[in-house]
Amino acid sequence: MDHEKVNILLVDDQPAKLLAYEVILKELGENLVIASSGREALEILLKTEIAVILVDVCMPELDGFELAAMIREHPRFQKIAMIFISAIQVSDIDRLRGYEMGAVDYVPVPVVPEVLRAKIKVFAELYRKTRELERLNQELEDRVRARTAELEKSTAKLLESEQRRSMAIAAGKMGSWDWDWINGDWMWDEGQYRIFGVAPETFNVTSANVQALLHPDDVDQFRLAIAAFNKGADAYEAEFRINRPDGDVRWCVGTAAATLDGNGRVVRVSGVTVDITERKRAEARQNLLAREVDHRAKNALALAQSIVRLTRADDVKTYVDAVEGRINALARVHTILSLSSWQGAELRKLIDEELAPHALGGQVRLTGPEVQLAPVTAQTLTLALHELFTNSAKYGALSTRSGRLSISWEADDTMLALTWDEAGGPRVRPPKVRGFGTKSLLASVESQLGGQAAFDWRSEGLLCRLEVPLTRKTSLLTPEKFEGVAIGALQRASG
Structure with missing residues (x-):
């Protein structure tokens, strides 16, 4: 049975091996795409839909494990089947690492053509059936x-009419009326009185009295409706506002239809009024929220740009790692705050989020009560903790399995005191010059929160104490003002 060909990506730095794979897989009848390096493979993935990747584990510059990790990080490529080829003896640990990187199978060298074809065919068919489904x-x-x-x-018209009437009447949001066009008499139902905020016993329904309850800016709508019916219109619809006697302003939509005599003249106008105040308020809230989200996004991008611009490093990889780490830390705390509708964040949750990427097992001990932090305090403290974790993972206690880190804190109604105590790592020497991370930590804690940060570079490990006010006025900064203060702190740290 004819079927659409799928693309199979072959990745190996040795042309002879690539040629061998082509010969073995040619009879499958699929499209074979060749890449002689990991970087070339990534470029092909961005341009071509790939069903299966066959990749050599041992390649210079970017090996199979690293390539697999980069592929899996991209949301488009997380489901692509990857098969590793290894010319060395593969241990269980190697296999486990491969599976963690996203491999679905291993093929040892020398390659058995029938086995390789069978494996590739299975995943190609699975990809094809998935796409067909x-x-x-x-x-x-x-x-x-x-x-x-x-x-x-x-x-639509029938449902809208029935639903609007049944729901509005049930909720007291709808009223109906009749107007005798000849003698000027009005008839209102209970819902109409309720919408206008008047009582049937005291309110005399006349054209003048109705017009007096309309918002001054919407009186012309009433006059236009009368003019339209006088000119022969048989229907009219408009939105308008009502100034209730108690001062409440209500938004309404009114629909009117005329009854004509044999000569085509209007003799009666009937209509319904629907209170749409809640909808209008919801629209206003939605517009406000959209503007707030847009403003907050722009400020977050400005902060990210400042991190990119002001971060310093000796080489490209170190620079990329530093920038990604700081932006990821900012993203993590934004996620936590978003889940609480920007009401605040729990301190232990922030520490757990910063600790998670390091996968340190039992090397870290946390001690302290539950402390709820205001949004600005949470954001600032997260960036400070990120710098401490990053420094420890590179040079301190967390850079070795023997190292230990204790994070303890205590708090009252006004102050949070956090102690960072490292031990068992490499011998510590006091830095001659403070790095960007340390300076940004000091600038953020002291400038943004009005707190204090003290460092003791003991030979057995860093001891750091952070004291942060919990009731300082800066903790009440809006998110957009926080980004402005944070950018200033980063600029001071880079100086």
């Missing part, structure tokens, strides 16, 4: 969507 699902969804649209179009 996705296509069928999409077609089904398209048909359902089209049919649903037809049904919605054919019944």
Whole structure:
């Protein structure tokens, strides 16, 4: 049976081995794509839809494990099947590492052609069937969507009318009325009185009295409706505001229809009024939220740009690692704060999030009560903790398995005191010059929060104490003001 060919990416730095794989896999009838390095493979992945990747573990510059890790980090490539080829003896630990990197299978060298073809064929067919299933699902969804649209179009007016009337009446948000166009008499139902905020016993329904309750900016709508009916219009709809006697302003939408006599003259106008105040308020809140999100995103980007611009490093890799670490720390605390609707964050949760990427097992001990931090305090303290963890993982106690780190804290209503105590790592020497990380930590804690940071570079390990006010006015800064203060702190740290 004919089927659409899929792309199989072959990655190896040795042309002879690539040629051998091509010969072995040619009879599968698929498209074979060649890459002679990990970087070339990444470039191909960005441009080409790949079903299966066959990659050599041992390659210069970027080996198979590193390539697999980079591929798995990209959301587009997380489901691509990867098969490792290894010319060396593969231990269980090596296999485990490969599977952690995203490999689905191993093929040892010398390669058995029948085995390699069978493995590749299985994953190619799986990819093809998955794509076919996705296509069928999409077609089904398209048909359902089209049919649903037809049904919605054919019944929209009926549903809207029935739902609006039943829901509005039940909630007291709708009223109906009649106006005798000849003698000027009005008739209101209970819902109409309720919307206008007046009582049937005391309010005399006349055109003048109705107009007096309309918002001054919307009186022209009433006059335009009268003019339209006088010119022969048979229907009119408009949004308008009501100034209730108690001072409350309500948004309404009114729909009116005329009854004509045999000569085409208007004799009666009937209509309904729907209170849409909550919808209008929701729209205003949504617009405000959209502006706030846009503003906050711009400020977060400005802070990220400042981190990129002001970070210093001796080489590209160190620079990239530092920038990514600081931005990831900022992203983690933003996620925590977003889950609480920017009400605050728990200190232990912040520490756990910063600790998680290091996978240090039992090397770290945390001691302290539950402390809820204001958003700005949480953000600033997270960046400070990130610098401490990064420094310890590179040079301090967390850089070796024998090292130990104790983080303890205590707090009252006004002050948080956090102690960072390292031991068992490499011998510590006091730095001759403070690095960017240390200076940014000091600048953020002292400048932004009005706190203090003290460092004791003991030979057995760093001892750091942070004291942070919990009630200082800066803790009440809005998120956008925080980014401005944080950028200033980063600039001072880079100086």
